[in-house]
Amino acid sequence: MSSPQTLFDNVWAAHVVRPETPETPAVLYIDLHLIHEVTSPQAFTELRERGLQVRRPDHTLATMDHSTPTTPRNALGIIPVVDPQAIAQLNQLRQNCAEFNIPLFELGTLDQGIVHVIGPEQGLTQPGMTIVCGDSHTSTHGAFGALAFGIGTSEVGHVLATQCLLQSRPKTCAVRVDGRLQPGVTAKDIILALIAKYGVGGGTGHVFEYLGEAIRALSMEQRMTVCNMAIEGGARAGMIAPDDTTFEYVAGRPFAPQGAAFEAAVARWRTLPSAEGASFDKTMRLDATTLAPMITYGTNPGMGMPIDGTIPTAEQLPDASSRQALDKAMTYMGLTPGKPLLGHAIDAVFIGSCTNGRLSDLRAAAAVLKDRKVAASVRVMIVPGSQRVRQQAEAEGLDVIFKAAGAEWREAGCSACLAMNDDKVPAGKYAVSTSNRNFEGRQGPGSRTFLASPLTAAASAITGVVTDPRTLL
Amino acid sequence: MNPITTFSGKAVAVPAENIDTDQIIPARWLKVTDKSGLADGLFESWRYLADGSPNPAFPLNKPEAAGATVLVAGRNFGCGSSREHAPWALQGYGFTAVIAPSFADIFRGNSLKLGLLPIAVDEETYHELLSHIEEDPATTVTVDLPNQRVMLPGGRTVTFPLDSFAKHCLVNGVDQLGFLQQQSAATVAYEAANPALVNTHAK
Ligand code: SF4
Numbered sequence: 001m002s003s004p005q006t007l008f009d010n011v012w013a014a015h016v017v018r019p020e021t022p023e024t025p026a027v028l029y030i031d032l033h034l035i036h037e038v039t040s041p042q043a044f045t046e047l048r049e050r051g052l053q054v055r056r057p058d059h060t061l062a063t064m065d066h067s068t069p070t071t072p073r074n075a076l077g078i079i080p081v082v083d084p085q086a087i088a089q090l091n092q093l094r095q096n097c098a099e100f101n102i103p104l105f106e107l108g109t110l111d112q113g114i115v116h117v118i119g120p121e122q123g124l125t126q127p128g129m130t131i132v133c134g135d136s137h138t139s140t141h142g143a144f145g146a147l148a149f150g151i152g153t154s155e156v157g158h159v160l161a162t163q164c165l166l167q168s169r170p171k172t173c174a175v176r177v178d179g180r181l182q183p184g185v186t187a188k189d190i191i192l193a194l195i196a197k198y199g200v201g202g203g204t205g206h207v208f209e210y211l212g213e214a215i216r217a218l219s220m221e222q223r224m225t226v227c228n229m230a231i232e233g234g235a236r237a238g239m240i241a242p243d244d245t246t247f248e249y250v251a252g253r254p255f256a257p258q259g260a261a262f263e264a265a266v267a268r269w270r271t272l273p274s275a276e277g278a279s280f281d282k283t284m285r286l287d288a289t290t291l292a293p294m295i296t297y298g299t300n301p302g303m304g305m306p307i308d309g310t311i312p313t314a315e316q317l318p319d320a321s322s323r324q325a326l327d328k329a330m331t332y333m334g335l336t337p338g339k340p341l342l343g344h345a346i347d348a349v350f351i352g353s354c355t356n357g358r359l360s361d362l363r364a365a366a367a368v369l370k371d372r373k374v375a376a377s378v379r380v381m382i383v384p385g386s387q388r389v390r391q392q393a394e395a396e397g398l399d400v401i402f403k404a405a406g407a408e409w410r411e412a413g414c415s416a417c418l419a420m421n422d423d424k425v426p427a428g429k430y431a432v433s434t435s436n437r438n439f440e441g442r443q444g445p446g447s448r449t450f451l452a453s454p455l456t457a458a459a460s461a462i463t464g465v466v467t468d469p470r471t472l473l
Numbered sequence: 474m475n476p477i478t479t480f481s482g483k484a485v486a487v488p489a490e491n492i493d494t495d496q497i498i499p500a501r502w503l504k505v506t507d508k509s510g511l512a513d514g515l516f517e518s519w520r521y522l523a524d525g526s527p528n529p530a531f532p533l534n535k536p537e538a539a540g541a542t543v544l545v546a547g548r549n550f551g552c553g554s555s556r557e558h559a560p561w562a563l564q565g566y567g568f569t570a571v572i573a574p575s576f577a578d579i580f581r582g583n584s585l586k587l588g589l590l591p592i593a594v595d596e597e598t599y600h601e602l603l604s605h606i607e608e609d610p611a612t613t614v615t616v617d618l619p620n621q622r623v624m625l626p627g628g629r630t631v632t633f634p635l636d637s638f639a640k641h642c643l644v645n646g647v648d649q650l651g652f653l654q655q656q657s658a659a660t661v662a663y664e665a666a667n668p669a670l671v672n673t674h675a676k
Contacts, residue, residue: 017659017663018656018659023637023641024652025638027656027659027660029660031670038556039503039556039557041506042506042557057673057674058674059669059671060673066503067503067504083504086504089504089505089506092506103673103674103676124673126671129670134555134557135554135555136553136555136579138555150555152555152556152557152560152582152586153557155582155586158653161650161654162653162654162657162660163660164656164660165653166652166653168638170578200491200549200552201548201549201552201575201577204578234552234578236578236579254676255671255672255673255675300491300493302491321547322490325490328489419501420500420501420503420504427523437493437495437553439493439495439496439553440495441518442495445518
């Protein structure tokens with residue numbers, strides 16, 4: 001094929017074990033398989049039932065994150081797990097990893113954390129790789145120019161047993177974000193604005209490639225935020241071409257190639273980006289210069305608006321089903337169409353998750369919280385994405401700032417992002433959350449979530465109401 | 474997996490768009506280490522009132538909906554998480570097929586592997602089905618998988634898309650893992666030609 005190739009084309013082509021035919025999907029080789037306690041147990045059961053082995057335990061790595069508590073350590077320095085179901089699930093993972101020789105980042109150790117935070121920070125995530133995990137936010141790793149996507153438990157079993165997946169080739173969608181962001185506007189606002197504009201199903205069947213000046217200017221951690229929520233836009237994966245920012249980030253990390261091998265890898269990685277004139281099946285556009293901090297008002301991530309905007313009214317919506325959806329969301333959220341959200345009282349703030357639980361997110365929150373106090377009416381949970389993030393934050397004294405402000409500084413994990421542990425937003429209460437989903441009950445039964453950036457979350461923590469962070473910078 | 478060819482079933486509608494996997498099966502149900510019991514958590518927060526009793530207004534709880542095997546729902550069904558617990562719960566409850574204008578990618582892939590049919594129809598057909606079910610809660614639809622057709626109650630027949638491999642597997646009861654295992658020679662050749670990019674044991 002001589003036509004100019006996209007980043008996606010390049011990574012895909014390099015992993016085809018058996019090409020697609022009219023009758024069968026492609027067989028794709030998987031370089032890295034990440035697993036966690038929630039979506040893997042039934043896959044190991046399947047392996048045992050069929051008497052199969054894990055083909056490449058050296059391409060597989062496990063962590064504990066979803067159902068683990070983030071409560072402070074006890075006197076022995078241990079994070080206590082008290083939920084019997086969580087204990088059983090974690091023990092199952094331990095047993096599966098031991099039996100099949102899979103490295104495990106054990107709860108409480110310095111390596112443990114949210115699966116999409118530890119991959120990049122350990123240097124496991126590298127440009128040009130195929131990466132899968134039984135978790136939809138695997139798209140995060142696409143920030144490095146990897147093809148990374150979430151799979152179901154059946155497919156976790158397929159990859160464990162064969163290191164391959166059956167895949168029909170997705171379409172490609174160029175997401176062009178031109179211009180530069182204004183102060184107070186972040187990567188989170190780019191992705192929330194994109195999903196507000198194109199909807200939660202806008203990317204279905206496609207892999208996003210983010211392009212443009214605003215994307216190139218982002219740090220690796222910000223790029224991860226943008227790729228993380230590709231799935232909220234309906235896309236299977238999100239990718240960003242690797243560049244010097246990427247190589248600098250990967251260099252020297254524990255699992256990254258070292259020395260001459262690193263130089264050779266960089267030379268290879270430089271061949272990955274989309275060629276001039278490469279064509280995409282579809283294009284989406286956003287102008288970064290006009291973006292404001294974003295916030296969601298509804299019960300899917302597409303129900304978002306500029307923070308100083310007003311909730312749409314039924315008349316402003318294009319069709320009956322979106323009007324119905326708005327109506328249902330307003331009832332659940334206890335909000336009124338046509339009203340602003342600025343100044344709306346909140347009860348909780350959650351800063352963390354694989355979207356915004358990395359060091360730069362905590363630094364952003366600390367910049368706002370420094371020498372200030374959180375409102376007495378608000379519970380503020382700050383949850384680092386990994387133990388290493390936690391350690392780095394503490395080395396910089398961020399924990400001191402958080403605690404002095406009256407926020408909780410917790411252990412690493414998914415926490416209130418999906419409320420599988422005790423970190424929940426109570427029924428009927430409002431939270432500003434830096435996570436990625438505002439579905440009904442996502443942060444606990446009856447919880448009401450406003451998705452926003454760490455800056456907006458921290459600003460709202462101080463005032464106790466939804467607040468434009470630009471007023472506090 | 475048992476082969477699926479043609480079947481008829483009573484349809485029930487949950488007519489909302491973007492029904493996400495947290496609604497289909499909330500996170501607290503994800504602490505299981507097997508697949509059983511998930512049907513009890515299906516649509517939990519819609520199906521039950523705060524006191525734990527069934528919500529009489531929710532379609533699945535209506536007496537007429539008892540025994541339904543086909544779920545009709547709005548566009549982008551199954552968006553959100555990759556949790557296979559969502560199709561496990563739907564299947565565990567007794568559903569054989571979901572008919573919607575569109576599906577989220579991962580949900581669709583997961584369902585096909587399990588033999589829960591995601592049937593995409595155009596918006597017009599979707600609305601037609603909704604009115605049939607509203608008029609007659611005992612409405613049944615017939616799905617002809619080999620011919621990729623749905624027979625609507627009014628007699629109209631619509632076709633639905635399905636990739637040929639998924640169809641082959643469903644109709645013949647072929648197991649996808651078995652197919653992948655047969656590719657091992659090609660996988661060995663691939664591994665010989667492409668040095669490993671990462672070694673998780675190498676720290
Ligand atoms: S932080 Fe939230 S979105 Fe990310 S992996 Fe954990 S539960 Fe999933």
